[in-house]
Amino acid sequence: MQTIIWKRCLLIISIALVAIASSGCEGNRASDTSALIEAQQTAGSSPETLMPSSSIPTAEPAVTSTPTSIAAPAVTSSPTSAPAPAVTSSPKVTSIRTEVPLSDNTELKADQKLEVQSDFKPSQGAAGKVDKQQLAVDCGKLAFEKEGGTANVQLPLICIRASYGVDDLGHPITIAPREPLKAVSYSILAELHDQLAAYWMNFGDNVHGVLLLAPKGWKVISGAVGANGSSAVRLENPKDPQQFITYMDSGGCQGCIIANIGAYFPEMHDWAEKQGFTPDPVADMKKQTLLNPNLMTYSKKSPIDGYELNGIAYQEHGEGGGTFRMQEVQLPAANHGLARAMLNLFVALNPGAAQ
Secondary structure: OHHHHHHHHHHHHHHHHHHHHHHHHHHHHHHHHHHHHHHHHHHHOOOOOHHHHOOOOOHHHHHHHOHHHHHHHHHHHOOOOOHHHHHHHOHHHHHHHHHHHHHHHHHHHHHHHHHHHHOOOOOEOOOOOEOHHHHEEEEEEEEEEOOOOOEEEEEEEEEEOOEEOOOOOOOOOOOOOOOOOOOEEOOOOHHHOOOEEEEEEEOOOOOOEEEEEEEOOOEEEEEEEOOOOOEEEEEEEOOEEEEEEEEEEOOOOHHHHHHHHHHHOHHHHHHHHHOOOOOOOOOOEEEEEEEEOOEEEEEEOOOOOOEEEEEEEEEEEEOOEEEEEEEEEEEEHHHHHHHHHHHHHHHHHOOHHHO
């Protein structure tokens, strides 16, 4: 009987010990689990471990259910994400924005510089050709009158920008005349009024110059005044350079004057030789007509089929020296009337002994 009682006591003691041991283990396990959850919550609030922790399934409910989940919106303002929007204000983008207006300003200054330079000399194109259009300047209108002072027509006046052999810094040369040009006593046919313009080049004193008639829109190819008073002008049809008008004055070059007089005035050939200058024959001369001792009209063979090359020369000579100037016009034969009007102005301005 005692043996049975003893065995039951041992069994009760064993059960009690197991119960005590079990309660100790559960307490430790609960403590370990709480520590794990706390560690996970702490890790979830750290910016450095936020993204890796999201890959752990057990951490998701802890992050969303605990106060530390407020940190989620902070992702957009976290230090690691801050550089993304800053790209728009990075030094590279800033430099691009400032280069655009700087480049525009540079181009504008370059254009202004070219404009300033073009006031003094024609600009050079890419092919090294002069921009001839810059040699012509609009100067208003010039009146032409019939004989007796009756108004005839007002034509556009184009002033020619010339090059000069001598620059007088004390008296700057202007393109336009100092005073408006007086009306010219020369009658122009009504059917030519809409076709013609007047072209004027300053001889250098801002008062006197050469006056030509040519079709509107013709291009000034060249204009020059030499140190000895010689001058030359050439205008062309921009659509057909074979249509042109030229003017030349020998100025103070007496050798040139004598030789030219002997060449264009056959009766003066011997006189020129006696002066020591043998005249060269004029090439392609077809016909000459002496209007008076000072004026000779002529025609030359044109190198262009269907075109006419007509001209007129003026001379005077004496003990004190001489003068020689000439003008030529080449146009299609169908425009003979236009050529005559252009050349007859030369006669009106250089009447010679006829008047």
